[in-house]
Amino acid sequence: MAEIERESMEYDVVIVGAGPAGLSAAIRLKQLDADLNVVVLEKGSEVGAHILSGAVLDPCGLNALIPDWKEKGAPVTVPVKEDKFYLLGEAGKVGIPHWPMPPFMSNHGNYIVSMGNVCRWMAEQAEAMGVEIFPGMACSELVYGDNGEVKGVVAGEFGKEADGTPGPAYEPGMELHGKYVFLSEGVRGSLAKEVIAKYDLSAGKCPQKFGLGMKEIWEIDPAKHREGRVEHTMGWPLGKNAGGGAFIYHIENNQVYVGFVVHLNYKNPHLFPYMEFQRFKHHPHVAELLEGGKRVAYGARAISEGGYQSMPKMVAPGVALLGCSVGMVNVPRIKGNHNAMLSGKAAAEAAYEAIQAGRGSDELTAYETEVRDGAIGKDLWKVRNVKPIWSKYGLMGSLSLGGFDMWTNQLGFSLFGTVKHGKSDAAMTEPAENHKPIDYPKPDGKISFDRLTNVSFSFTNHEESQPAHLKLKDASVPVSVDLAKFAGPSQRYCPAGVYEFVEKENGPEFVINFQNCVHCKTCDIKDPAQNINWTVPQGGDGPNYPNM
Template identity: 80%
Template sequence: MAEIEREAMEYDVVIVGAGPAGLSAAIRLKQLDADLDVVVLEKGSEVGAHILSGAVLDPCGLDALIPDWKEKGAPLNTEVNEDNFYFLGEAGQVRIPNAPMPPLMNNHGNYIVSMGNVCRWMAEQAEELGVEIFPGMSCSELVYGDNGEVKGVVAGVFGLEEDGSYGPNTEPGMELHGKYVFLSEGVRGSLSKEVIAKYDLQAGKEVQKYGVGMKEIWEIDPAKHKEGTVTHTMGWPLNSNAGGGSFIYHLENNQVYVGFVVHLNYKNPHLYPYMEFQRFKHHPMVAELLKGGKRVAYGARAITEGGYQSMPKLTFPGGALLGCSAGMVNVPRIKGNHNAMLSGKAAAEAAFDAIKAGRAADELTEYETSVREGAIGKDLKMVRNVKPMWSKWGLTASLALGGLDMWTNNLFGFSFFGTLGHGKNDAESTEPADKHKPIDYPKPDGVLSFDRLTNVSFAATNHEESQPCHLRLADPETPIKVNLPKFAEPAQRYCPAGVYEVVEDEDGPRFVVNFQNCVHCKTCDIKDPSQNITWTTPQGGDGPNYPNM
């Protein structure tokens, strides 16, 4: 194919992704120097369209970035006033007292928020400072310089032929070049994945670990609504089948966020994370809360869970990984947005100093140091053993030992356990189907629980159908020839949007990819036991359209 000619635009800093990390970097750069040229590229149809998070927000990131955020009208409206932890059995629950928990688990002073709306507000602050923000612009390729450095990105390719080739109606997009390129794509971003592999940024680190988080917004009976209440549960229905748990957050307007997280290192390929979520809502405590209410939105997203020991090297020639592109979630707190904001601020400060000194396209080693030795590193280091303990020894042991470990780290700055490893990645954790029994899931009742396709319609996801499938199979025969006989093809179950099906035809089973359903959670890219699926960006603006997730 002939070389594709594209227009190029030059910036000081190019930022991929308008999440909390990317927007924080953009805002901080302009605070430091109003004359810097900064651009943010967002694949969603608008800022916030692809943002899904719990979320209880620790405002420390905003405090550092925009100290007067209250006066400026940031949408942090519901302060946490009650914190509940429960261990669930099938028919009842046991309250876990707050007193023995280390201080970091206390949510008082935090806010129940829609991170989509927080990002929309942050985008307004960034644009007021002169940042250029382009939504609906997927970044599909990296542009490399003569010395192997990241020089920029290709964005805005539209109208590819179904086979991925360029046709007469294809818009080839443009190249956006920067002195530095920040990748803030969120979990398992396609460009971040490429950069981590190309520059071997994971060398010497533990494997990254993940969960899949599914979330519904419910409008409930005002008599049952307790604004500012935060509830977390563990135990049923997952029990020993998988790690994970739930969250129920009461925000304003009689709404609650109901969410469920399943750790993706589960062994049994028959496990069906989405149906575990639906079953959870039939627990007496949850069913009573939701009775008489209605679900108004649904979405799903992978979560980075590897923590401190799994963070890759954060810098590469010409750029840096920010926020969840690097994996900065504090797993026991179920919080990463504050660290994403702090990482954006730190990256911006390192880039500003470098540009002021006449540097470009080198490694921002100051950013790496700032993250690992500053507030982010301290936050993640204290909880670094909780996830591997849970994976190795199960929920009960991890509650006791993890609590002890967090206390010793909090009080004395050390751990009796050192730093534990994670072992296998989540794809390798999947065991053959014949080692496990199938799980019988109750049929959704259409009142509290719903089938996947009905729920996906509440994500308002849409993909232009004539474009190439953005879910690439390395070998199209692997799902039927390998995954089906060995693992009962778990893609049918691990995907929370019903993208993958095995259809029985006259000639035998056939693997179907319904890419139009995709909510960009990236679970398939993580959990496929043959590592045969690669998630790539569809054309800009496609995907979910979350209103206030």
């Protein structure tokens, strides 16, 4: 096919992704210089459509960016009033007191929020300042300059046929060029993945580690609702099969967020994270809360869990990685939105200084320095050992040794030094013959639900005539390797039922139902052969989360 000719537009800064990091960068750039030309490109049908987070928000990032956010009507209105932590057994629970935990583990002063709605509000603030925001514009390619620098992105390509050729309504999209490009795509973004590989940004770092987070919004009996109550649980049903835990957050309007996280370094390929979540809701403590209620939304996304030692270099010529594109989640606090906002602010300040000095397309080393040495680095450094200790010694080891290490880090030292992560989550998967299959109860349709029914509550839609955005490096590997050696884990680790093995006359056939994809990226992370590459579908496709 002949090289596609595209029109181009020039900006000072091009930002990919209208999440908390990208929008914070856009707002800060305009605060520093109202005349800067800033554009934000968002693949979701609207800002917030692809945002999914717990979320209990530490407002420090918002305070630094927009100190008068309360007066401006930010949807941050439910302060945490109760903070509970339970260790679950199959039929009961044990409360874990907060006094042995470091002070930063308390949720006092934090807020239960919908990050989707927070991002919608942030987008309004940005647009009022003159930022151009284009939703429904997936960024499918990077544009490189003559010296190998990132010069821009291709956005808005529509109308390809299933085989990848241009269809009758094909639109080639446009190149958007910037002095700097900020990638704030969220976890495992396709452009950030390309940049990390091209410039070898993870050299000398631990592999990034991930979790799969699944979430439902429920309307419950008003008599059971406790606005401002935060609960976290660990233990059952995962036990020794995998690390992870759950949360229940009581927001306004008699609604609760019910979420479940499974660390993706689990060994047993028979593990079914989605069904672990559904089983969790039948614990007596949870079932009693949900009984008589109604599930109104569902979604899932991967979570970066590697912490400080897994953060890649964040800058290369012309480009900077922000927020979850780097991996800034504080795992024991289960929080990353505050760091995403601070990273956007720091990147904006570094770009502003560079542009003022007449520079462009170089490395924003001041941004990297601020992240590692400033508030973000300090937040992540003192908890850096919690996840690798959990991986090595299990839940109880994490609670005891990890808790002790967080206390000593408060004092400026650690007896453990910096514990390294081992293999990637994909490489942690062991052959199926080493493990027993797990028997999961059938969903009852009242508290627990089958996957495809739940996916309909993510309001996901993809134009079916386009090329599948889930690409196989080798089409034979799913059957010859994943199914033969690992019992086909893709049919279980995907929380949306995208992958299945269908029996045909000539043997099993691997089927990709890309229309179901909620853009969590778990397949790109956990596939043992690393044979699945997640790329963006055409803009506007995917989930349409109302208030996740």
